[in-house]
Amino acid sequence: MSVMKPLRAVGIVGYGAYIPRFRLSTTEIDRIWHGGEALAPIREKAVAGLDEDTVTISIEAARNALARAGIAPSKLRAVWVGSESHPYAVKPSSAIVAEAIGATPETLGADWQFACKAGTEALQAAIALVGSGMADYALAIGADTAQGRPGDELEYTAAAGGAAYIVGPAEEALATLEGSYSYVTDMPDFWRRPMQRYPQHGGRFTGEPAYFAHTEAAVRALMEGLHIAPEEVTWAVFHQPNVRFPRRAAQELGFQPHHIAPGLLAEEIGNTYAGSALLGLSAVLDIAEPGQRILLVSFGSGAGSDAFLWRTTERIAERRSAAPFTRAYLARRTPIDYGTYVRYHGKLHMH
Amino acid sequence: MTIPSYWRTRRQRLSLEGEICPHCRRHVFPPRDICPYCGGPAKAAASLSGRGTVYSFSLVHNAPAGFEPYAPYLVAIVKLDEGPLVTAQLTDVSPDEVSIGMPVEMVTRKLREEGEEGLIVYGYKFRPLLQAEAL
Numbered sequence: 001m002s003v004m005k006p007l008r009a010v011g012i013v014g015y016g017a018y019i020p021r022f023r024l025s026t027t028e029i030d031r032i033w034h035g036g037e038a039l040a041p042i043r044e045k046a047v048a049g050l051d052e053d054t055v056t057i058s059i060e061a062a063r064n065a066l067a068r069a070g071i072a073p074s075k076l077r078a079v080w081v082g083s084e085s086h087p088y089a090v091k092p093s094s095a096i097v098a099e100a101i102g103a104t105p106e107t108l109g110a111d112w113q114f115a116c117k118a119g120t121e122a123l124q125a126a127i128a129l130v131g132s133g134m135a136d137y138a139l140a141i142g143a144d145t146a147q148g149r150p151g152d153e154l155e156y157t158a159a160a161g162g163a164a165y166i167v168g169p170a171e172e173a174l175a176t177l178e179g180s181y182s183y184v185t186d187m188p189d190f191w192r193r194p195m196q197r198y199p200q201h202g203g204r205f206t207g208e209p210a211y212f213a214h215t216e217a218a219v220r221a222l223m224e225g226l227h228i229a230p231e232e233v234t235w236a237v238f239h240q241p242n243v244r245f246p247r248r249a250a251q252e253l254g255f256q257p258h259h260i261a262p263g264l265l266a267e268e269i270g271n272t273y274a275g276s277a278l279l280g281l282s283a284v285l286d287i288a289e290p291g292q293r294i295l296l297v298s299f300g301s302g303a304g305s306d307a308f309l310w311r312t313t314e315r316i317a318e319r320r321s322a323a324p325f326t327r328a329y330l331a332r333r334t335p336i337d338y339g340t341y342v343r344y345h346g347k348l349h350m351h
Numbered sequence: 352m353t354i355p356s357y358w359r360t361r362r363q364r365l366s367l368e369g370e371i372c373p374h375c376r377r378h379v380f381p382p383r384d385i386c387p388y389c390g391g392p393a394k395a396a397a398s399l400s401g402r403g404t405v406y407s408f409s410l411v412h413n414a415p416a417g418f419e420p421y422a423p424y425l426v427a428i429v430k431l432d433e434g435p436l437v438t439a440q441l442t443d444v445s446p447d448e449v450s451i452g453m454p455v456e457m458v459t460r461k462l463r464e465e466g467e468e469g470l471i472v473y474g475y476k477f478r479p480l481l482q483a484e485a486l
Binding site: 021049050051052053055056059060087088096099100101102324328329332 | 361362365366368398420421440442443458459460461462471473476481
């Protein structure tokens with residue numbers, strides 16, 4: 001199978017990040033559940049405030065993307081939100097986001113679901129919508145307020161955040177698309193049934209046959225299809241459920257630590273699920289120079305990976321300061337204790 | 352919030368959409384039929400920058416129905432850069448960090464949930480200006 005390319009050349013014309021300001025340290029989770037003796041996979045994770053959810057995270061990320069694109073919101077012909085934590089079971093997050101940013105009413109709106117790759121799935125579709133000529137601009141967002149069962153190992157990393165990407169014509173792009181590839185199998189590594197508050201997962205099974213197999217297959221097919229070697233790529237961004245997985249996948253694929261360093265945010269914010277790889281990409285776009293290749297690869301449980309190769313243009317340097325950098329959100333940091341976390345996330349039942 | 356009210360106020364509530372009076376050119380918020388400044392008909396929608404300063408503020412301990420889960424929370428009158436005064440909650444800030452004259456910007460946040468089965472109402476709040484970090 002070959003690499004996917006749209007009929008019309010497209011690229012990212014605007015991007016934006018959002019990370020809530022609250023941080024819960026894994027030392028604090030350890031203290032409550034494991035007597036401070038467990039080995040935490042990251043330092044701390046980003047936690048949504050009482051008035052934040054996937055919709056509010058998406059709105060701010062989308063406003064940042066619009067500021068960088070410099071286009072009227074009414075020009076967006078699609079507003080797509082990928083998440084596993086949509087606030088409603090039935091009522092699209094995308095309609096609320098589209099209204100808030102001024103993209104209504106002449107737009108598509110839909111919520112995407114594929115665990116942690118829901119946002120990149122929306123991005124593939126946005127590429128297709130613009131690449132086919134049906135639309136000039138389409139907005140794809142990945143955002144989550146992820147939940148882990150108290151005491152479960154997922155609680156260390158399940159975090160909140162998101163990023164938004166406006167796909168448009170290559171002539172206006174900050175980074176043009178060189179090609180993309182997607183890889184999916186029916187993999188039972190992680191799931192959540194309807195009406196259930198917390199997910200189930202396959203423990204160690206989430207690594208080898210799930211994360212590594214899908215991520216590496218997608219990257220290899222994309223790079224081989226485009227005849228690109230790791231040394232021809234300046235930056236590589238992986239889905240980051242922790243720090244260890246993306247580091248190992250990068251190494252196995254022939255990348256060096258410097259390829260992944262600026263896009264690896266899990267140590268500071270945790271796993272923001274559908275926002276994870278997309279936030280890594282926004283941190284890289286904040287610092288990339290024109291003419292550099294960026295590999296982006298997501299992983300969503302269930303399972304699949306979307307891989308993309310981008311190349312930055314001269315416009316990146318002039319447009320990126322039009323909105324707050326990803327680092328500004330990382331630096332805005334208010335530590336909370338486990339009790340506050342329990343309150344913010346509705347883990348106490350009052351009646 | 353009633354369903355007609357949710358629908359009618361969606362733009363002003365979610366994105367602080369106001370009006371510019373076509374007669375005296377002043378910004379009006381919330382949108383209304385008659386300009387409060389010159390008395391002329393005012394119906395031309397216009398977006399506001401969302402930037403302003405804290406004109407006055409208070410800490411709410413006894414929250415009205417629907418807002419109890421968020422108490423204590425800050426409510427402010429914000430003087431928008433375009434002129435109008437808006438009453439709204441402050442967010443992402445603790446009470447000891449707020450001062451009169453503090454620059455703020457509009458964000459869209461969850462205002463309240465109508466129980467576990469009802470609508471979730473989103474709307475404008477204000478937070479301290481996000482300082483962009485130098486890279």
